[in-house]
Amino acid sequence: MVLDDLGSSLRGTLDSLRGKSRIDEEDVEEVVKEIQRSLLQADVDVSLVMALSDSIKERALEEEPPGGTTARDHVLRIVYEELVDLVGESTELPLEEQTIMLAGLQGSGKTTTAAKMAWWFSKKGLRPAVIQTDTFRPGAYEQAEQMCERAEVDFYGDPDEDDPVKIAREGLEATEDADVRIVDTAGRHALEADLIDEIEEIEATVQPDRSLLVLDAAIGQGAKDQAQQFEDSVGIDGVVITKLDGTAKGGGALTAVNETDSTIAFLGSGETVQDIERFEPDGFISRLLGMGDLKQLTERV
Amino acid sequence: KAKSAVRGRVVIEEEDLEDPLWELEMALLESDVEMSVAEAILDQIRTELVGQERKFTESTGDLVDEALRDALLSVIGVGQFDFDRRVTEAEKPLVIVFTGINGVGKTTSIAKLANYLDERGFSSVIANGDTYRAGANEQMREHAETLDTKLIAHEQGGDPAAVIYDAVEYAEANDVDVVLGDTAGRLHTSDDLMEQLAKIDRVVDPDMTLFVDEAVAGQDAVNRAREFDDAAEIDGAILTKADADSQGGAAISVAYVTGKPILFLGTGQGYDDLQRFDPEELVDDLLGLE
Numbered sequence: 001m002v003l004d005d006l007g008s009s010l011r012g013t014l015d016s017l018r019g020k021s022r023i024d025e026e027d028v029e030e031v032v033k034e035i036q037r038s039l040l041q042a043d044v045d046v047s048l049v050m051a052l053s054d055s056i057k058e059r060a061l062e063e064e065p066p067g068g069t070t071a072r073d074h075v076l077r078i079v080y081e082e083l084v085d086l087v088g089e090s091t092e093l094p095l096e097e098q099t100i101m102l103a104g105l106q107g108s109g110k111t112t113t114a115a116k117m118a119w120w121f122s123k124k125g126l127r128p129a130v131i132q133t134d135t136f137r138p139g140a141y142e143q144a145e146q147m148c149e150r151a152e153v154d155f156y157g158d159p160d161e162d163d164p165v166k167i168a169r170e171g172l173e174a175t176e177d178a179d180v181r182i183v184d185t186a187g188r189h190a191l192e193a194d195l196i197d198e199i200e201e202i203e204a205t206v207q208p209d210r211s212l213l214v215l216d217a218a219i220g221q222g223a224k225d226q227a228q229q230f231e232d233s234v235g236i237d238g239v240v241i242t243k244l245d246g247t248a249k250g251g252g253a254l255t256a257v258n259e260t261d262s263t264i265a266f267l268g269s270g271e272t273v274q275d276i277e278r279f280e281p282d283g284f285i286s287r288l289l290g291m292g293d294l295k296q297l298t299e300r301v
Numbered sequence: 302k303a304k305s306a307v308r309g310r311v312v313i314e315e316e317d318l319e320d321p322l323w324e325l326e327m328a329l330l331e332s333d334v335e336m337s338v339a340e341a342i343l344d345q346i347r348t349e350l351v352g353q354e355r356k357f358t359e360s361t362g363d364l365v366d367e368a369l370r371d372a373l374l375s376v377i378g379v380g381q382f383d384f385d386r387r388v389t390e391a392e393k394p395l396v397i398v399f400t401g402i403n404g405v406g407k408t409t410s411i412a413k414l415a416n417y418l419d420e421r422g423f424s425s426v427i428a429n430g431d432t433y434r435a436g437a438n439e440q441m442r443e444h445a446e447t448l449d450t451k452l453i454a455h456e457q458g459g460d461p462a463a464v465i466y467d468a469v470e471y472a473e474a475n476d477v478d479v480v481l482g483d484t485a486g487r488l489h490t491s492d493d494l495m496e497q498l499a500k501i502d503r504v505v506d507p508d509m510t511l512f513v514d515e516a517v518a519g520q521d522a523v524n525r526a527r528e529f530d531d532a533a534e535i536d537g538a539i540l541t542k543a544d545a546d547s548q549g550g551a552a553i554s555v556a557y558v559t560g561k562p563i564l565f566l567g568t569g570q571g572y573d574d575l576q577r578f579d580p581e582e583l584v585d586d587l588l589g590l591e
């Protein structure tokens with residue numbers, strides 16, 4: 001097992017403030033530095049980290065801590081609030097008829113997520129269907145078909161068709177009975193102009209109620225440009241973070257949320273269709289900073 | 302000090318380096334070099350430069366840049382070997398097993414490598430050791446058919462070591478040069494799956510283990526490289542999706558923690574999108590970024 005050592009220095013720095021009731025500039029500098037480290041090690045965009053830490057510093061020095069609050073809890077609460085402000089609540093997903101399109105880089109987990117989301121909606125009592133429009137990746141059709149079998153949900157695809165736009169159109173017709181239609185797309189990245197054009201066409205045909213960007217928890221600083229491109233092309237309403245069962249902190253999702261002005265919808269933490277949960281800010285922020293039960297700590301304030 | 306001033310030289314003090322090194326650290330982080338790796342590299346530069354004399358005409362920043370270039374090259378140039386020659390000289394069949402986390406591009410890289418070997422006159426057989434993921438057999442079969450390469454595959458749920466073992470026997474019986482053994486993607490946090498990987502390594506005892514990771518990976522690249530190297534010692538790495546990312550600091554992280562060379566870059570989804578890795582080119586790219 002990999003030891004989760006990140007954040008321990010942040011904890012240490014904050015602990016050194018434990019007894020203090022007043023905080024001076026030097027203390028703040030030190031805490032802010034540790035927060036920067038934690039966020040950078042979590043793959044949050046460098047310029048976003050700097051902007052965040054600037055406002056944390058400013059508030060920590062200017063705001064008067066509420067009576068009886070230690071300096072440590074004061075700073076901690078500000079950090080927490082700034083991050084909650086940025087990630088917001090979970091992407092709104094009304095339990096009603098809708099079409100959702102998934103987009104993202106190659107191998108980020110779109111097809112797996114499509115089946116997982118379908119499973120999730122079926123547990124909520126809705127009837128979902130997955131439409132596979134990936135005509136490029138070998139075995140994509142069979143993969144989606146088998147995952148949907150495991151999720152016990154409807155599936156549409158056409159292994160003999162090579163036009164994804166046509167599959168999308170025919171898939172919508174074929175799955176008319178479904179309440180929630182989840183459209184999977186082939187992997188692509190921001191620099192592949194032809195594939196970006198392609199997803200714009202799929203989007204125009206599908207006219208999804210929501211487009212979700214599926215991001216690997218381990219994505220690095222490239223998350224910013226990628227998210228920007230997908231936002232420009234199809235408009236991103238929410239982010240799904242996958243592979244959180246590893247050690248990556250998922251800070252790229254924070255960057256993407258900031259870049260697309262969206263929120264986080266789902267978290268993926270395994271390869272089976274049940275390994276999905278709705279996003280919940282507290283756990284995610286605790287993970288980013290490498291600290292447990294942050295919310296509880298801040299609620300005391 | 303006075304003496305050196307007379308000669309038009311100054312001694313570099315630690316504080317002269319503070320700003321340029323901080324800027325460098327940010328630049329390295331922006332390029333996805335892992336933090337502890339970046340710090341180790343900067344420490345090396347600091348030790349090297351503090352106390353050195355420089356001419357009045359040289360700026361400390363230039364000296365730092367030069368030292369960084371050398372430091373990066375020594376990290377990324379580690380253990381480079383001529384892959385083609387290794388294949389040529391190896392006793393046949395040469396057995397290569399591919400490892401790595403989910404979705405990084407192992408299967409696609411195997412297909413590309415089968416094509417690469419074919420272009421150089423080597424025959425290969427692919428073993429689909431991914432007996433787990435949905436659609437894995439179909440994916441590999443389509444690649445093998447397109448490339449006209451022999452594929453050994455078992456039913457889903459079968460023993461991955463047995464599949465690769467079968468392919469080795471096939472290669473021995475049919476004079477095939479190279480066995481390319483795929484494995485299912487796994488995260489390094491899964492003890493069971495990492496133990497399974499170690500078992501494949503023991504049973505198959507490959508001549509070469511290639512770790513596949515993606516150029517878009519961030520700070521986590523060191524964790525997984527270290528854990529995979531521990532479970533089944535790697536001989537080199539392939540960095541995929543280099544076309545999606547101009548940074549490539551993950552290459553530095555992987556080479557630093559494993560001490561093993563990056564051998565190939567994946568630069569797209571086509572069979573030809575596989576390049577021999579050039580350390581100097583990567584360092585130039587990295588430095589050009591600042």
Ligand SMILES: Nc1nc2c(ncn2[C@@H]2O[C@H](COP(=O)(O)OP(=O)(O)OP(=O)(O)O)[C@@H](O)[C@H]2O)c(=O)[nH]1
Pocket residue numbers: 104105106107108109110111112113134137140185186187188242243244245268269270271275403404434486487488
């Ligand atoms: N451990 C783990 N693996 C995941 C998770 N989500 C997806 N995967 C795995 O990641 C790999 C890639 O997933 P896919 O669903 O094929 O990704 P994709 O985005 O559809 O890939 P392309 O269609 O090729 O772009 C597969 O091995 C999945 O089983 C997750 O949350 N945890």
Ligand SMILES: Nc1nc2c(ncn2[C@@H]2O[C@H](COP(=O)(O)OP(=O)(O)OP(=O)(O)O)[C@@H](O)[C@H]2O)c(=O)[nH]1
Pocket residue numbers: 106107137187189401402403404405406407408409410431434484485486487541542543544545566567568569570574
């Ligand atoms: N742009 C780009 N895409 C790549 C590259 N290499 C692989 N891919 C794509 O990445 C996705 C995942 O590739 P796979 O080869 O299935 O990855 P894998 O590691 O075998 O995945 P699992 O077996 O599920 O763990 C596919 O869509 C590939 O086409 C590359 O160098 N560049």
Ligand SMILES: [Mg+2]
Pocket residue numbers: 110111112134137140184185186187
């Ligand atoms: Mg897919």
Ligand SMILES: [Mg+2]
Pocket residue numbers: 407408409431437483484485486
């Ligand atoms: Mg594979």
